[in-house]
Amino acid sequence: MAAIEGVTKHERVRRHLEKVIDQGLAPHEKLPTERELAESLEVNRQTVRRALDELERDGLVYRLQGAGTFVSASRISKAFELTSFSEDMLARNMRPGSLSVDVGTAAAGQTAGYALNLSPQSPVVRIRRVRTADDIPICLEVCSIAADTVPGLEDGIVGDSLYDDLRTRFGITAVRADQEIHAVVLDEEQAAALQTPPFSPAFLVKRTTYDARSRPIEYAESVYRGDRYSYLVSIARP
Known part of the structure; x- marks a missing residue:
């Protein structure tokens, strides 16, 4: 994931995940785990977690305890x-x-x-x-x-x-x-x-x-x- 001047790491992760979701993930499709995302994007898990928190707050993803993070359907x-x-x-x-x-x-x-x-x-x-x-x-x-x-x-x-x-x-x-x-x-x-x-x-x-x-x-x-x-x-x- 390329660095963008003036954009924080968690914001870059968030933008990347938004793009991935927009480009074809189906509603209720499971996202990779925090560990998998951290490894593939070369950031730490705290950065991934913060990006996912913001996506969840905005209704783009939802979490199920013990199951993972999933793409939300339309509100x-x-x-x-x-x-x-x-x-x-x-x-x-x-x-x-x-x-x-x-x-x-x-x-x-x-x-x-x-x-x-x-x-x-x-x-x-x-x-x-x-x-x-x-x-x-x-x-x-x-x-x-x-x-x-x-x-x-x-x-x-x-x-x-x-x-x-x-x-x-x-x-x-x-x-x-x-x-x-x-x-x-x-x-x-x-x-x-x-x-x-x-x-x-x-x-x-x-x-x-x-x-x-x-x-x-x-x-x-x-x-x-x-x-x-x-x-x-x-x-x-x-």
Whole structure:
């Protein structure tokens, strides 16, 4: 790798890797190890690691603990439409899934109770899932639904789409939602679940979903990786 005046070693490594990725590495293709890159580019591993850190921060690569560094797919863009995660991924020819699913009953608490018009002590079915696209963790999702509206849901979701399950098993159809989006950083637990470094940028999406009679049916808080997800807003002059 030729030296360039005024450009640091790690920046040269970064530019080299960007060029290699642009010239034909496929999404999710594995990069050489840090040691292999250091040897082939004649730099130390710390320089390679710093370049990879920057590429990961910018969403060009991602790391899986114990597996290596891989080329990222294009960032997933989400329009403001009421669709499920599974519907979003299928529309992009990506395979939706769940890395882990935890379903049980709990007290609603203040936030979910307020959103669902329940007392904080009222029971809800709480669903915690790590959602994936083509096996890559994208979103950590926690949903709350009034327990008396979904008897038996605590035993598990059928399939990947909660909205499909609510419609087919319980006759509950989501028609609209109120949604807030906040910029956050991942804490250590969230980062571990999403297989990304702690304090990485993310979106926190709070959503209350309603049926056709404007009754709240679900309150969800979802944390999306900032390097893998974006929101698209179409606007027009009045």
